[in-house]
Amino acid sequence: MRAHPGDYELVAPGTLPAVLSLLAQEPGGWLPIAGGTDVMVQYAAGELPARKLVSIWNLPELRRIEVLPNEIQIGAGCTYTDLREHEVVSREFALLPIAASWTGGIANQNRGTIGGNIVNASPAGDSLPALMAYEAELILVSIRGERRVPYTSFHIDYRKTRLAPAELVRAVCLERRFSEYQGYARKVGPRRAQAISKVCLAALARLGDGVVEDIRIAMGSVAPVPLRLRETERIVRGQRIDPPLVQLARRTAAAETRPIDDIRSTARYRAAVGGNLVAEFLGRLSAGKIKG
Amino acid sequence: MSDCPQGRSKCEMALRVNGERIVVRAYPMDRLLDVLRGELGLTGTKEGCGEGECGACSVLLDGTLVNSCLIPVLQAQDAEIRTIEGLRSDSRFQELQEAFLELGAAQCGICTPGMLLAAFHLLTKKPQPTIEEIREGLAGNLCRCTGYQQIVEAVAEAAWRGTAV
Amino acid sequence: MKNGDIIGTPVSRKEGRSKITGQARYVDDMALPGMLYGATVRSGIPRGKINRITFGPGIDWHEFAIVTARDIPGKNCISLIEDDQPCLADGTVNHPEEPILLLAHRDRGLLSQAVRAVSVEYDPLPAIFTLEESERLSEIIWGSDNTFKTILIEKGDVDRVWEQADHIVEGEYRTGAQEQLYIETQGAIAAFDTDGRLTVWGSLQCPYYVHHALKKLCGMPADQVRVVQMETGGAFGGKEEYPSMIAAHAALLALKSGKPVKIIYDRMEDMAATTKRHPSRTRHRTAVAKDGKILGGEIEFTIDGGAYETLSPVVLSRGAIHAAGPYYWPSVRVRAKAVATNAPPHGAFRGFGAPQSLFGLERHMDRIAEVLGLSPIEIRRRNFLQPGQTMTTGQRVEEEIDLGKLLDKAVELSDYQAKKQKFTGENQGQDCRKGIGIAAFLHGAGFTGAGERHLGSVAGLEVTAEGTPRVLVSSTEFGQGTETVLCQIAAEALGLKYEDVGFAQPDTAVVPNSGPTVASRTVMVVGRLLEWAARDIRRKLTSCGLLGEGYSPEEFRTACRAYAAEHGPLRSLAQYQPPDDLVWDEENYRGAAYAAYAWAVYVAQVTVDLATYSVSVDDFVALQEVGRVVNPVLAKGQILGGVAQAIGFTLFEKVIWEKGRMQNSQMTNYIMPTSADLPPIRVYFEELANDYGAHGAKGIGELPMDGPAPAILNAVQDALGVPFDSIPLLPEDISEALSAGAAKRSLTSPAKVGP
Incomplete structure (x- = not known):
């Protein structure tokens, strides 16, 4: 049952500096709430431990996508719908709008934000494998200024990140250098929409003369954090894709996952499907079935 | 922006609901859903799950579809909110309602207001959706009675009539 | 208006406009002055003795109305078939969601903290959670043997068939619990007026069930209790018996506080605490001749009833009778049993036992076909019941049903033969089978059986002062179209237009007891009563010369007004009269089990993705013979919705139990299909006359729940060559079966073959 709304404090300072100064006054004392698609669900279940919330929904500083010559910067407050509807994102970072389309229904895509997905830090976060594959960088901001950190090492453990207590994610930066890559993304959930993934994959590869020159394979829901399958990448990189390699990659990927049993699925299933999705990706890659 | 620096107590917030400016006294963390239903008596918006899963509480916030159970009312300040009560006079919405009625898209009726809002939002963005697009556009709205087929048919029919006019 | 213009016409839903405008009033849309909100403290342990209840600090308990079992004025039970289920636990608890104590406060937000602040200490007792544990009798938790009901149906001498059999085929089949998941959660408002009269408004299927339970609980006479059905946001059986519980709780809090009290469950509480479909196990042992004819068989059907009896005996009864399906069994023995476990009571859910036992049978028919090397089509065709043959209870098939023809048509509509051949040819080596x-x-x-005879339902019509007739029934609308279809039947019988007939809100102070709205009985049984009542109204008007043979709606209204002026209100009630030829022997389970049957053949086409082990249904043909279709759009809606729920039952919906408690009681984690998960469902009706129902109509509401599960699992076996005999069938199950190499083993020994 829901707790009493009067037990919670919620403020909306309205600008990024005002939010940051509030966070700085009492580091860790305030929980930022953007679109509410995670926080309000916990609240509904009576399981929201934070009692003081600060709204960052629709802060103009967080809700824009800047296209620079070498990278794009996606404001952390951009919604999944914003991502799906952005032309450059769709053209150059297609895995991201695909992942955005997986999340919830349309109403949740209109409210859920990319920054929220990152800091909520669920291993099942839909957009996280894509960010891993693109080797995104995050711009973190606090009252003391900004810092840039690689996203691949942002998640430390289950729901633990490198974000400091008075810090916010301001933007996600993606380098514009994937025009030669072919991408593949697939979510396996309990149903086709409005589902929490059991396994989800985002992968990129660049082929030259039939040889895999570069490959990035990222997976969600198979470990306490979103996972890059480095070992699988290693055995595929520099190789020609043939059936034995696909089988080896399938086994390697399955072994590289660290899944658990929970109410949504089993560890064995997640590992097996993780391996299968990698095999499927490589199979399609070699068959030329993926559009770049 | 907020007149409510002490977020823990009830305070007055100005909302724009169905074209009207309304001042409500509520906790900032009160759900928009409860304010609409309880304070404003707009009971056409329903609660099905309280966790953003079923879409029965769908409303339009600045023209976008949202689940009002996941929105603290403070975040709805200054936004334009439209509920089913406020859409009754919209002729395109009426067309959709008629198609729902004729084609059997409403059974028990509890998901119907949310479903209509989701369909209206879809048709606003995509006046001529494919069947696949309708199924995707409505996937955030659960219906246990119909199996969705007659709903999908009604939305397709309304889209067709909308362009035929 | 001519007869025949209304029946069979897709008139718009009576209450449709209020639903599409958001004006329809559900119980949570209603508020009374001074109203409090109620909440329930539940056990949390599966079984134990209550030692002590303490009220924690930090809460001003004086502000709360608090109710325990001691506050119950009448009998502490939710009266249904047996009075075994307490309204509030008194001394012991028998499942983890058992209500112990009730709280009410004017601020709804304060309730959750207060509920958590009540602590209950127990002496835990050992508990049992599965059919097998219950059968073992190591712990007796109900009665003397954990058994709510046993049924034995015997036809012929099955013990003699085994030696004549060319093959003996055995199989065991299981189905899981299923949550109804109506989108409107359960809720009720109770209020006492100054004269001490109790009124309950609720989301419910059966006003008179609630009325009956409240009378007993409160020790009040019938005329002091009034139950009103509000618009009901889905039910599917889930609001058949449970509303009596929530109404009782609201009533007790209202009595204690002297104020109106509203209880609305949130989704988690609704899913965890209210009834679900009975989990089941069906075992078959069948003697078959080499030509494919069934010689006889033993069927053992067992269901898990949860901690209290509720409706388990009747769910068991329907399941047992349907266990032999639409086939001719020269001899058969059906043993059925409903057992107790320490889970919340399982209850009514669309199909009511039949989907469970028919799942077992229709998987088993494919198993027999496989053993004999016959096609699934042929095995069914050779065993279909023919008119004049007798069913397991000895009931003769009187209808001119031609199941072979129905089968042929389904095969043709689904393009079964061509597809089967195509898939067999193309599946090899594919990632998707x-x-x-x-x-x-x-x-x-x-x-x-004799249920209708015992009920003796009454339904009727009255004409208002303005001359408008309205339907008086306790049959409720909750999406199926009760209001619409009964108005169509009444209008047709009165010779009026559909628009001319109204429908009284089901309110026990106004409408007679036309029985519960369950069992696909409303159109057939209650509709027929309305026809009789309409005939009586016409006769009254004609016999006093106010109306001729033919008349316009205006002439009808004038005649009614004149009648009322002279004789008082024009009203006619009709009571169910059992047909002489329908006889039922409850003791021996012999005779006419049902007045009429709907018949169906469903075909499912699936794809199994070997990368994800997930099954998707690509095409679905639902062909059924249901007697006269009164409203084609609504009837189609019933089939579509039922098939969708059944697809959920088969491939998505799994209740995860931990010591009798549902672990996934959220819509995020209990997975029902969305619009993106369902195939196009193609619905076809055949209409065969039926003597018993209104205009020859039979029931259709539950039918579509019965067939999809076995059709889909038969299709999965066709795709993979691996049999699965348990639902829900999740990708994890398929993955396990394939990786364990179970595929090979199952294929080489698909069933026991003997003798």
């Missing part, structure tokens, strides 16, 4: 499967089944309309 396709398959097609079939199920044939029947569903009895109306109450089982």
Whole structure:
């Protein structure tokens, strides 16, 4: 049952500096709430431990996508719908709008934000494998200024990140250098929409003369954090894709996952499907079935 | 922006609901859903799950579809909110309602207001959706009675009539 | 208006406009002055003795109305078949969601903290959670043997068939619990007026069930209790018996506080605490001749009833009678049993036992076909019931049903043969395997056996002062179209237009007891009563010369007004009269189990993705013979919705139990299909006359729940060559079976073959 709304404090300072100064006054004392698609669900279940919330929904500083010559910067407050509807994102970072389309229904895509997905830090976060594959960088901001950190090492453990207590994610930066890559993304959930993934994959590869020159394979829901399958990448990189390699990659990927049993699925299933999705990706890659 | 620096107590917030400016006294963390239903008596918006899963509480916030159970009312300040009560006079919405009625898209009726809002939002963005697009556009709205087929048919029919006019 | 213009016409839903405008009033849309909100403290442990209840600090308990079992004025039970289920636990608890104590406060937000602040200490007792544990009798938790009900149906001498058999085929089949998941959660408001009269407004299927339970609980006479059905946001059986509980709780809090009290469950509480479909196990042992004819068989059907009896005996009864399906069994023995476990009571859910036992049978028919090397089509065709043959209870098939023809039509509509051949040819080596499967089944309309005779339902019509007739029934609308279809039947019988007939809100102070709105009985049984009442109204008007043979709606209204002026209100009630030829022997389970049956053949086409082990249904043909279709759009809606729920039952919906408690009681984690998960469902009706129902109509509401599960699992076997005999069938199960190499083993020994 829901707790009493009067037990919670919620403020909306309205600008990024005002939010940051509030966070700085009492580091860790305030929980930022953007679109509410995670926080309000916990609240509904009576399981929201934070009692003081600060709204960052629709802060103009967080809700824009800047296209620079070498990278794009996606404001952390951009919604999944914003991502799906952005032309450059769709053209150059297609895995991201695909992942955005997986999340919830349309109403949740209109409210859920990319920054929220990152800091909520669920291993099942839909957009996280894509960010891993693109080797995104995050711009973190606090009252003391900004810092840039690689996203691949942002998640430390289950729901633990490198974000400091008075810090916010301001933007996600993606380098514009994937025009030669072919991408593949697939979510396996309990149903086709409005589902929490059991396994989800985002992968990129660049082929030259039939040889895999570069490959990035990222997976969600198979470990306490979103996972890059480095070992699988290693055995595929520099190789020609043939059936034995696909089988080896399938086994390697399955072994590289660290899944658990929970109410949504089993560890064995997640590992097996993780391996299968990698095999499927490589199979399609070699068959030329993926559009770049 | 907020007149409510002490977020823990009830305070007055100005909302724009169905074209009207309304001042409500509520906790900032009160759900928009409860304010609409309880304070404003707009009971056409329903609660099905309280966790953003079923879409029965769908409303339009600045023209976008949202689940009002996941929105603290403070975040709805200054936004334009439209509920089913406020859409009754919209002729395109009426067309959709008629198609729902004729084609059997409403059974028990509890998901119907949310479903209509989701369909209206879809048709606003995509006046001529494919069947696949309708199924995707409505996937955030659960219906246990119909199996969705007659709903999908009604939305397709309304889209067709909308362009035929 | 001519007769025949209304029946069979897709008139718009009576209450449709209020639903599409958001004006329809559900119980949570209603508020009374001074109203409090109620909440329930539940056990949390599966079984134990209550030692002590303490009220924690930090809460001003004086502000709360608090109710325990001691506050119950009448009998502490939710009266249904047996009075075994307490309204509030008194001394012991028998499942983890058992209500112990009730709280009410004017601020709804304060309730959750207060509920958590009540702590209950127990001496825990050992508990049991599965059919097998219950059968073992190591712990007796109900009665003397954990058994709510046993049924034995015997036809012929099955013990003699085994030696004549060319093959003996055995199989065991299981189905899981299923949550109804109506989108409107359960809720009720109770208020006492100054004269001490109790009124309950609720989301419910059966006003008179609630009325009956409240009388007993409060020790009040019938005329002091009034139950009003509000618009009801889905039910599917889930609001058949549970509303009596929530109404009782609201009533007790209202009595204690002297104020109106509203209880609305949130989704988690609703899913965890209210009834679900009974989990089941069906075992078959069948003697078959080499030509494919069934010689006889033993069927053992067992269901898990949870901690209290509720409706388990009647769910068991329907399941047992349907266990033999639409086939001719020269001899058969059906042993059925409903047992107790320490889970919340399982209850009514669309199909009511039949989907469980028919799942077992229709999987078993494919197993027999496999053993004999016959096609799934042929095995069914050779065993279909023919008119004049007798069913397991000895009931003769009187209808001119031609199941072979129905099967042929389904095969043709689904392009079964061509697809089967195509898939067999193309599946090899593919990442996605396709398959097609079939199920044939029947569903009895109306109450089982002598149920209708015992009920003696009354339904009627009255004409208002303005001359407008309205339907008086306790039959409720909750999406199926009760209001619409009964108005169509009444209008047709009165010779009026559909628009001219109204429908009284089901309110026990106004409408007679036309029985519960369950068992696919409303159109057939209650509709027929309305026809009789309409005939009586016409006769009254004509016999006093106010109306001629033919008349306009205006002439009808004038005549009614004149009648009322002279004789008082024009009203006619009709009571169910059992047909002489329908006789039922409850003791021996012999005779006419149902007045009529609907018949169906469903075909499912699936794809199994070997990367994800997930099954998707690509095409679905639902062909059924249901007697006269009163409203084609609504009837189609019933089939579409039922098939969708059944697809959920088969491939998505799994209740995860931990010591009798549902672990996934959220819509995020209990997975029902969305619009993106369902195939196009193709619905076809055949209409065969039926003597018992209104205009020859039979029941259709439950039928579509019965066939999809076996059709889909038969299709999965067709795709993979691996049999699965348990639902829900999740990708994890398929993955396990394939990786364990179970595929090989199952294929080489698909079933025991003997003798």
